[in-house]
Amino acid sequence: MNDAPTPQASSTHLVLIPSYNPGAGVLETVRLARAQWTPVWVVVDGSTDGTAQQLQDMASGDEGLRVIVLPENRGKGAAVLEGISQAARAGFTHALTMDSDGQHPAALIPTFMQASLRRPGAMVLGKPVFGPEAPALRVNGRKVSNGWANLETLWMGIGDSLYGFRVYPIAPLMAIMQSHRFMRRFDFDPEAVVRLCWAGVWPINIDAPVRYLSAEEGGVSHFKYLRDNTLLTWMHARLLLGFVLRLPLLIWRRLSASGR
Known part of the structure; x- marks a missing residue:
């Protein structure tokens, strides 16, 4: 007797997992996501660790799983853009993005999807x-990016700018990404939420645990402290200029919202 729950299915909302050399842990991530939701799409971003073939083997026996393989590594933002572009052509309107390395809580997929279904115009x-295992440098360092993101949106309510477990409305995100060529690498996440706020897409924040896996647990990190913080600094410099240009609109929007 199989007591496993039936994953919830949707013709509008899908789970999208960008994946680059995550190691074997990606298979468990996908299994956990599939236990919660249908469909799940994985975008393999030029991985060279053999996981593309393993994922394709999984998909061959699972109609609810689709694997898109990019021929070379283009960056997380580029992988997400490829995924949502194909999803839009297939009629989907929203995508929940999650990392492939096991850090994000698959059990909360239905909760996030239901929040999106209740307010489809929001992200x-x-x-x-x-948890206690989280590196203090990473936990405290993100406060800088969060501070800038909230300033750049005039405190529209971004709870965290970097955490990639989130549901995006596809149409406005596609329009923004197609208009901004820089949104292709790991710094895609904070730029996406700031620009979506500028476009009038309000955030809903939901607490979600994050796991930092040790190397013994199969954890894989592609974060490069100097390179990636340089990318974040350059991104926020661009966004700060955009914030100054949009300031009158943002002030008007906040005043209108407070007057409702």
Whole structure:
């Protein structure tokens, strides 16, 4: 007797997992996501660790799983853009993005999807709840990016700008990404939420645990402290200029919202 729950299915909302050299842990991530939701799409971003073939083998026996393989590594933002572009052509309107390395809580997929279904014009952002194993440098360092993101949106309510477990409305995200060529690498996440706020897409924040896996547990990190913080600094410099240009509109929007 199989007591496993039936995953919830949707013709409008899908789970999208960008994946680059995550190691074997991606198979468990996908299994957990599939236990919660149908469909799940994985975008393999030029991985060279053999996981593309393993995922394709999984998909061959699972109609609810689709694997898109990019021929070379283009960056997380580029992988998400490829996924949502194909999803839009297939009629989907929203995508929940999650990392492939096991850090994000697959069990909360239905909760986030239901929040999106109740307010389809909003984006649903995970607000990370860190365990004791989380590196202090990473936990405290993100406060800088969060501070800038909230300033750049005039405090529209971004709980966390970096946590990639979130539901995006596809149409406005596609329009923004197609207009901004820089949104292709790991710094895609904070730029996406800031620009979506500028476009009038309000955030909903939901607490969600985040796991930092050790190397012994199969954890894989592609974060490069100097390179990636340089990318974030350059991104916020661009966004700060955009914030200044949009300031009158943002002030008007906040005043209108407070007057309702």
